[in-house]
Amino acid sequence: MAGVAGLAMAASLPFSAAFADDEKVLRVGMTVADVPQTTGQANQGGEGTRFIGLTLYDALINWDLSKSEVPSVLRPGLATEWSVDDDTQTVWTFKLREGVKFHDGSDFTADAVVWNLEKLLNKESPQYDASQAAQASQWFGAIASYEKIDDMTVAITTKEPDATFPYQIAGIMYSSPAQWDKLGGDWGKFAQEPSGTGPFMLDRLVPRERAELVKNPNYWDPDRVPASDRVILMCMPDASTRVAALLSGQVDFIEAPSPDAVPRLKSSGMQIVTNVYPHIWPYQLSYQPDSPFLDLKVRKAANLAIDRESLSQFLGGLAVPAKGQVTEGHPWFGNPTFDITYDPEQALSLMQEAGYGPDKPLHIKLLISTSGSGQMQPLPMNEFIAENLTAVGFDVEFEVFEWEALRARRRAGAMAPENEGADGLNNSWAFWDPNIGILQAAASDMTPPRGFNWGGYSNPEIDELAKKAKVAFDPAEQDKLLGEIHTKMVDDAMWIWVVHDLNPRALGPNVKGFVQAQNWYQDLTPVYVDN
């Protein structure tokens, strides 16, 4: 009997972590199935960088993730200042921060910067790591050469003038050369004992299960000294597992609860944190010779046919209707005249002008996925939209892919043989940097694999503006040009834009300090559990 009572008592105890009593621990449920790569350049997209990249490492230029009210901007990181040579517009000089140390105690210097760039760019160097190079290749494509000027100064030369270079350099993380040497030049060992300059240090890594990070007591940035002593990142790819883990007190913070779980979480006292961020859930359209979307009337009709308000309600209010590629109020929104709204009558009339209607439907084939990063609830959302489109004269056929298979189709471009007959592709998109969000999505010379113009869209006016934006080194001037491009993208109904995700996160009632930045990345350093 006593045994039974003992068991009952033990069972009723909270599932507290087995760590020192005075240690402030934050337990996070991630959506990834494996701990992202810990060597420096994290894999698994935004989530990898968010949880491993920005916690263990720094870039020369960091994102400012401390504000929720405005879109995130860049701020000094391991470089205190940077400038581009007025004459060439290709030579960037970075002044490095004094006194920064890697987790192993070695100094961060110009030699370390060059060593890291060699790690990514020089296949002949002993530290070259194909895996990290693959992850970083979307950030280093502009780099032509690099050199140490003095111990605390580095010059990086770009292949051509590129005013968006600071956004790219913000994606390159710096690993410790001394630690790599100490571990016998083995990136596999380095993954288990990584050393960066970031606010956290890796304490323990259990593959496919969790990573435990501890506070870096010597972190160089007083604004980002971690409020938690230990952060445990757990892999929980299943949404219901994450929700149950939070409700039962096994974790303190979860990413991406499903919309139908949100009322339950709220009624249990959990905090639901949302914010707009650079995310758009669109259909990227094909401009290949056989595509019906070559007709502007059809593109506009599709954009006007979608009842975004109802769709947002269907998503539990966790999305906002889109008015274009970027959110209204964003510095790059511009002044489009085409108002993307729900107007089925006008959509029907445009379809009839184009020669279609419910009695003579236009067959379109869209490539969609079953799930995926940023894809929200792709199957029910697509079904919802198919009904809207059918009502104005479309005959929608879906070809459904597993997420990675869809990504491969996107990477191939609409012009690839395997995408023949596909009129659109539903792949959520980020616009955190001008290249990904605007320039490489819309410029005609940026078709895959060079850029992200999947369908082969071509607009000479946009091309001209894109060239100017690439060399607009004054941020205000660059924003203005990007706004002009976006205006033309919307007025030309370049894609079908649907909703912006509000990116919900659920936090335990006693979790404090989290500021949800308008960014795919977030800062875990101010977050703590207030016991």
Place this chain on the structure above:
Amino acid sequence: MLLYVIRRLLLAIPIAIGVTIVCFSLIHLAPGDPLSTVLPDNATPEVVAEIRAAYGFDKPLPIQYLVWLGNVASGDFGLSIQSRRPVLGDIIPAVKNTMILAFAAVLIGFPFGTILGAIAGYRQGSATDKVVTAISITGVSVPHYWLGIVLVVIFAVNMGVLPAMGMGPGGQSDFALNWAHLKHLLLPAITLSVIPAGIIARSVRATVADVRKKDFVSTLRAKGLSPSRVFLHVAKNAAPVVLAVCGLQFAQLLGGSILVETVFSWPGTGFLMNSAIFTRDLPVLQGTILVLSLFFVVINLLVDVLQTVFDPRIRRG
């Protein structure tokens, strides 16, 4: 007997090889690029070709298969595409964790299923039989995934008496025989035990009912043997069938359940396969499937051999 075992052992080799060929081919025939998760969004064809060659995916499939099989035979399961860690290093702890879960499910499900089935078999046609049949059919039919979530909602979320996920307090995966760890085991083990318990109950019921109708049982009864002695004879005669069913169910359990392990974040082979599928980590997927296939082959072999011990007629057959 020895000859029989050797013959069965030799027969198991081509089966194991056949299974590996099928698994290898199916994985490679799946749509999408095996390297897509490690490729950046705007990877140039040169980068793709370079990485493909680095991972050995540029070679013809039969060559890839032979290279892989050769490496596996020497204990090298390759490196994970995602983490670049040795695959075997991920599989061994996952197998250990799945075994812990499988044994717990066996301890719960097998006696439960056997007792229920024996009762129903002895009371064929009675109300008890109907109730047991209904329970076992429900057990076989209930979706694992759904049952797991229901149990979590009741015991973890609403009552707060058992944890919802993981293998131990604070997420530790080093299992220990104490209550702190056992309570993590209960819900997934119960969930996992339901289907085998149902299947075993159904099989035991049918077998016991069948054996009880045999002439020798009537003879035993006519000779005046006590019901418990008669039961022992029935049990002995039903044992080979029950053993075969239990063996297969045990092999299934060792294979892990992708859904149950995923729902409970139990870091076993099912969870490993799920994450490998999510991240398209082919070396991990291939290695895990190979290990699981070998489990099936070995356990089938053991069951066959044990069955012949109970019933020598099988060997002669």
